[in-house]
Amino acid sequence: MACPYLEYRDADGDASFDHERAYCTATASFVQPMRADICNDRYDLDHEPHCEIYRAHAEVGDS
Numbered sequence: 001m002a003c004p005y006l007e008y009r010d011a012d013g014d015a016s017f018d019h020e021r022a023y024c025t026a027t028a029s030f031v032q033p034m035r036a037d038i039c040n041d042r043y044d045l046d047h048e049p050h051c052e053i054y055r056a057h058a059e060v061g062d063s
């Protein structure tokens with residue numbers, strides 16, 4: 001299952017694109033293509049063990 005912080009957008013306050021791109025709501029920024037594989041749990045990747053941003057935000061949410 002993909003990261004709950006992942007969205008697909010074609011624009012934010014600073015940039016716009018002609019197609020939707022991976023967007024991290026935890027950092028309020030677009031995700032680099034290589035990191036998007038982690039966000040989508042592609043291949044052998046998993047957002048929980050492999051993304052420090054996810055872990056930091058999940059810990060804040062738990063407390």
Ligand code: SF4
Pocket residue numbers: 003004005006007023024025026027031035038039047051052053054
């Ligand atoms: S960068 Fe990390 S926290 Fe943000 S959407 Fe991707 S996996 Fe989730």
